[in-house]
Amino acid sequence: MDETITLSLDALETLSLELLIRHGFDEAHAAAITRSVVAAQRDECHSHGVYRLIGCVETLRRGGVSPDATPEVTEASSGVVRVDAGRGCSLLAFEHARPVLIDKARTHGVALLALNNAFHFSALWPEVESLAEEGLVALAMTPSHAFVAPAGGQQPLLGTNPIAFSWPRPGKAPFTFDFATSRVARGEIELCRRSGTAIPDDWAVDPDGRATTDPARALQGAMLTFGGHKGSALSIMVELLAGPLIGDLLGHETRPADDDGAGRPWHGELIVAIDPRRLLGDDMERQLQHAEALFEGVLAQGARLPSQRRHEARRRSREHGVTISASLYRELTRLREAAEG
Template sequence: MSDAITISLQEAEALSNKVLTHNGFSQTHADAITRSVMAAQRDECHSHGLYRLIGCVQTALNDGVDTQAEPTITDQATSVVKVNANKGCSLLSFERGKPYLIEKARHNGIAALAINNSFHFSALWPEVEALSAEGLVALAMTPSHAFVAPAGGTSPLFGTNPIAFSWPRPGKTPYTFDFATSVVARGEIELHRRAGKSIPEGWAMDDEGNSTTDPVAALAGAMLPFGSYKGSALSTMVELLAGPLIGDLLGHETQAANAEKTGKPFHGELIIAMSPEAFLGKGAEGHLNHAEVLFESILGQGARLPSQRRFEARERSQVNGITFPQVLYDELKALASS
């Protein structure tokens, strides 16, 4: 990377913390946000790494997130815990709800954590991996602002509505996936626009519902769901489960915080956790070992497991620190002291 800087994980963590607290975030929020952003940066997921701090601070300046909000926890049902983020960032709410979710899943076999009324900007995989690190199987989803048309439709309705899943592999990195139910992430189209490149057929439509390869027209139009009507159905499921089921908004009812302070960037997130021990009793260890046969069979025919690149990056970062653009470093330094 030209014009890049390499710093240690500790330095980056301190920088993230400084950016957030200097811009009004409480220490507890700054800590939770830093943990998520640093997990992504460490794994070389630049799109969800330190870069996100800029949008996070901007959102705070636009009153799109309460930087001091204290989450409120409700023991909703035997296997359901709800955390109201009270317009704060979702990450602290996840951390506060996590112990209850873990206890309920271990005791009852399956349990759900619903986060409401939260500003959400992070990748989901750090959350499902926080649960698989506890030996649980986890599934998470969240809607976002309307960018994606339903299959057969012409206008933005769904968010990019990611689904993430993590399966514990004792002694190994977990089996984890985390993907948008749109064909690509919105940032991919943005990157093509910046580079002046056209986008492939099948990613998006213009604002009249015609297929387009122009990234500008695509950003003004609608993205397409992955896998046609199947991805569209999954995206609908995300809207329903992380919206009405938990008493929160549909994706198209939310919008990014803006300078006019009229955006409503708050929505919900649903995380489901399952305990192999509770499902299997003493057989759990054997069946978890048996799952390895599947992973070995995937790798054995030359296919990759999702997140493998991320885990390789993690190892590198722990040894070498993290490398990212000097211009981003400068911008963060300015945000930490302006």
């Protein structure tokens, strides 16, 4: 079993920033990426945590992300804001557009953000949760590269195509969920490959279309949707809403960055922000309390709310630091030092 190492949040942030900047990301992109991966690691979302720094550096080396692109924000209409990431990371583009999106939602009741031409690798929950912390209801989705077979098929066509939602709660952390429409996030299979751990046989099929417990064969084959045809339909919805509807690509029209320079790892993201006060007026506080009855009903049965485990992990990490595998820490440290020359 791999040993672990515990770092303070500040130490982990410093490691991430130094690694990214030394490999060529400008300070703005490095900071935005660091905020995302450290938040995920803090909340024990390992599949989107600091191990993703390795992929960011590899994508940059292969020319799949601009390390210094300046996002261009435009106001397409009264309720629509667009941001062109310029083939930079989606995280900085969202941060540039977020204030405009919030202002439009508060002014008009609902606003849409179309984020285009972006390299996207991160979890969506930090984005929607940050909007819910401003009192907004938020929904986000993005397609990814063709890693997933549609229900009844065996060949990659759809992305993992996550959906995230966040609801503001008076005096409490927002109710938030973020899940792929595939059986699991691709990062979960990658973590199993890295650790030499078998995967359940219903996560993916190998290149020959057979069920597999080998994560390497799964990554070469096709992942499966959750819930069969239901997950498949939701995945197609994400492709349409965060692809053609915002003037961007479908997942199978993109490709991860590769050494041949033929990759096209840029696509879109759609975020919807709703201001409950504009809908409900003076009745907003009562209706938000009304919603609490649902959450209380879940907890009363001994069930867990989505994001509850994350928030518990967040409290532990802030108090005791963040624990990662010693092998991952050594790999990140070597990667940082490798750029010094």
